[in-house]
Amino acid sequence: MADERSVDVDEPTNPAPAAESARRPAVGVARLTPVQEAYSAYARHFLNCDACMDRSSPSCETAPLLWRDYQEQVEAVRAKLLGR
Numbered sequence: 001m002a003d004e005r006s007v008d009v010d011e012p013t014n015p016a017p018a019a020e021s022a023r024r025p026a027v028g029v030a031r032l033t034p035v036q037e038a039y040s041a042y043a044r045h046f047l048n049c050d051a052c053m054d055r056s057s058p059s060c061e062t063a064p065l066l067w068r069d070y071q072e073q074v075e076a077v078r079a080k081l082l083g084r
């Protein structure tokens with residue numbers, strides 16, 4: 001379980017080629033938007049992290065990084081919608 005924490009931090013954003021992924025059969029879940037993926041990574045970490053689930057202690061070092069990544073994705077979408 002401890003090893004999974006470091007995996008989440010380095011989780012890359014995989015820009016799969018659109019044409020290729022369109023031909024791939026849907027397995028499991030549909031493609032998520034970057035915002036959804038970022039939030040999913042945060043939520044997945046949170047639910048599997050002893051430090052995060054233990055409310056009596058401050059959260060771990062990984063959670064804030066994942067949350068910040070999520071915030072950045074949200075901000076990117078907002079900037080795009082505002083045309084900046």
Ligand SMILES: [Zn+2]
Binds near residue numbers: 050
């Ligand atoms: Zn954590």
